[in-house]
Amino acid sequence: MSSLSASEQLAELEYAPPADNWAIRAENLSVTYRTPIDKRPTLKKTVARMVRRQRTLKEVQALRDISLQIPHGTVVGIIGVNGAGKSTLMRTLAGILPPTRGRVEVNGRVSTLLALGVGFNADLSGRENVVLGGLAAGLSREAVEAKYDEIAEFADLGEFMDVPMRNYSSGMYGRLAFSVAVNMEPDILLIDEALSVGDARFKRKSFDKMRELCAEARTILIVSHALKSLATLCSDAIWLNEGRIMMRDTPEAVIDAYTRFLDVGEADEVDEDV
Amino acid sequence: MSAVAERRGRRDDFTSERHVYEPFRVGLPPLGSYLRQLWRRREFGLALARSELRAAHLDTLFGRVWLVLNPMLMALVYFMLVEIIRHGSKSPEFLAHIMATLFAFRFVSSSIKDAARSVTSGGRLILNTAFPRAILPISAVIEGFYRFLPMVAVYAVVHVAVGLPVGPQLLWVVPIILLLVLFATGISMFVAAAQVYFRDLRHFLRYFLRIWLYTSPIIWTVDQVPEGLKPFLALNPLYPFLGSLSDTVIDGTSPPMTWILWSAAWALVVLVGGGLFFISREREFAVRL
Numbered sequence: 001m002s003s004l005s006a007s008e009q010l011a012e013l014e015y016a017p018p019a020d021n022w023a024i025r026a027e028n029l030s031v032t033y034r035t036p037i038d039k040r041p042t043l044k045k046t047v048a049r050m051v052r053r054q055r056t057l058k059e060v061q062a063l064r065d066i067s068l069q070i071p072h073g074t075v076v077g078i079i080g081v082n083g084a085g086k087s088t089l090m091r092t093l094a095g096i097l098p099p100t101r102g103r104v105e106v107n108g109r110v111s112t113l114l115a116l117g118v119g120f121n122a123d124l125s126g127r128e129n130v131v132l133g134g135l136a137a138g139l140s141r142e143a144v145e146a147k148y149d150e151i152a153e154f155a156d157l158g159e160f161m162d163v164p165m166r167n168y169s170s171g172m173y174g175r176l177a178f179s180v181a182v183n184m185e186p187d188i189l190l191i192d193e194a195l196s197v198g199d200a201r202f203k204r205k206s207f208d209k210m211r212e213l214c215a216e217a218r219t220i221l222i223v224s225h226a227l228k229s230l231a232t233l234c235s236d237a238i239w240l241n242e243g244r245i246m247m248r249d250t251p252e253a254v255i256d257a258y259t260r261f262l263d264v265g266e267a268d269e270v271d272e273d274v
Numbered sequence: 275m276s277a278v279a280e281r282r283g284r285r286d287d288f289t290s291e292r293h294v295y296e297p298f299r300v301g302l303p304p305l306g307s308y309l310r311q312l313w314r315r316r317e318f319g320l321a322l323a324r325s326e327l328r329a330a331h332l333d334t335l336f337g338r339v340w341l342v343l344n345p346m347l348m349a350l351v352y353f354m355l356v357e358i359i360r361h362g363s364k365s366p367e368f369l370a371h372i373m374a375t376l377f378a379f380r381f382v383s384s385s386i387k388d389a390a391r392s393v394t395s396g397g398r399l400i401l402n403t404a405f406p407r408a409i410l411p412i413s414a415v416i417e418g419f420y421r422f423l424p425m426v427a428v429y430a431v432v433h434v435a436v437g438l439p440v441g442p443q444l445l446w447v448v449p450i451i452l453l454l455v456l457f458a459t460g461i462s463m464f465v466a467a468a469q470v471y472f473r474d475l476r477h478f479l480r481y482f483l484r485i486w487l488y489t490s491p492i493i494w495t496v497d498q499v500p501e502g503l504k505p506f507l508a509l510n511p512l513y514p515f516l517g518s519l520s521d522t523v524i525d526g527t528s529p530p531m532t533w534i535l536w537s538a539a540w541a542l543v544v545l546v547g548g549g550l551f552f553i554s555r556e557r558e559f560a561v562r563l
Contacts, residue, residue: 034558036562041471041472041473041562042472042473042474043472043474046472060561091560092295094402095293095404096401096403097560098295098297099295099296099297101297102297104294104295105293106294106295107292120395120398120399120400121325121395121396124325124328128325132321132399133399133403135315135317135318135321136315136318136399136403136405136409138311138314138315138405140317141321
């Protein structure tokens with residue numbers, strides 16, 4: 001009996017079923033990247049820096065040895081000061097940045113709303129940007145067109161959908177981006193600092209939509225500084241600091257610890273955020 | 275069987291049920307699944323090229339007319355220039371030669387120019403969506419090809435009007451242009467990646483392309499070149515492409531096989547070299563934009 005169970009165990013280990021109930025699993029994830037010191041590197045500046053023997057690159061250790069498992073259907077809030085690695089974590093989970101060490105496993109269709117999502121080409125209309133964004137994400141043209149009406153209706157931009165996006169206000173940008181991300185019917189939704197876009201009416205609408213998505217047992221990761229909204233939406237929270245997970249607990253507990261940390265240790269940071 | 279194949283096929287899709295992200299051991303991602311992903315995005319590449327054209331030409335009649343008129347006027351300007359320098363010794367066939375080779379050159383140069391900004395201007399898309407970035411410079415080449423196609427029709431009219439021979443040897447144009455597309459794709463990928471590191475590259479590119487134009491057999495023909503200079507001019511990758519093209523359409527002969535092989539060799543080397551350079555760099559783009 002014992003030999004049988006041993007071989008069974010072995011078989012199970014080798015098979016390693018795709019994380020039955022894990023939506024996201026990261027093991028010892030580290031991300032280090034080198035980025036130019038100049039915002040807009042040119043050959044001229046690079047040569048000048050090399051002549052002066054200055055460095056042209058700086059190394060950023062954005063994530064250090066992060067391990068986490070997120071079950072399907074959880075809504076996780078991610079908080080931390082600026083530069084804590086929140087956006088890098090989101091991009092790594094979305095497959096945009098490759099890990100330097102470790103491993104990430106994601107189970108399900110992912111939709112991302114990072115920074116300002118849609119509208120990569122301001123010369124094109126909102127409609128074209130939505131369609132191109134969907135195609136780039138790997139959807140078929142039929143699938144994009146099927147979703148398009150829903151997206152346009154939710155963003156509620158009217159005839160602005162056919163106007164080049166350079167004529168959009170920043171609120172309109174945000175509304176369209178949010179609308180695209182939430183209407184792609186993702187299993188996993190990654191949202192980076194985009195909860196408060198648009199006017200009061202749209203904020204209300206997007207908050208309701210978020211609630212609806214949360215209730216549908218989708219997996220959602222939200223990066224936000226709006227702690228109050230996080231406390232209402234999330235079932236779980238992670239506090240990142242300097243690329244490490246400081247704490248993972250209920251939203252109340254994490255927000256409490258985080259606020260105390262900000263008050264005591266980093267008084268300047270609080271002022272900055274205000 | 276099909277269900278298994280489908281599941282396996284979906285495994286490595288960006289939008290499939292399961293994704294695993296691990297560090298790449300060497301500089302390159304797994305090429306098989308990369309190319310499959312690229313093929314999946316073909317619709318995106320075509321749609322992006324069409325959208326860019328629409329944005330550039332505002333979908334107006336005048337915009338379209340200009341798209342055709344501009345290269346034609348350039349060909350006329352170069353023809354007149356050579357006429358003046360040579361004291362009017364040139365025939366209408368030479369105008370056809372300038373048109374054929376100049377239009378082909380402009381396909382390459384406009385692809386390269388558009389590709390140079392394809393990655394840097396796609397910043398938001400790159401920061402927010404996981405997809406094989408190579409589709410961006412490839413889309414620039416598709417856009418260049420869309421601009422080139424109407425010029426084929428323009429050339430055909432001139433070809434017949436001037437009374438140049440029409441025969442089966444014209445079929446050589448197809449493989450020559452095909453090789454030129456591969457060549458342009460390779461250079462475009464290289465330039466698109468290099469532009470991320472050096473944003474002033476586009477300014478140098480203008481001068482570089484202008485010099486390339488003058489050192490290519492466009493405003494001169496291969497048989498005018500002194501013997502001593504030939505080996506140097508043959509270093510220009512476009513030399514065998516444009517030389518074969520001119521032989522085929524103007525002289526009505528089959529191009530020398532050595533030129534075709536040279537063209538194929540250049541196309542292959544540049545495509546593989548540029549492609550591998552781009553793909554091995556592309557995962558850095560998200561942190562450098």
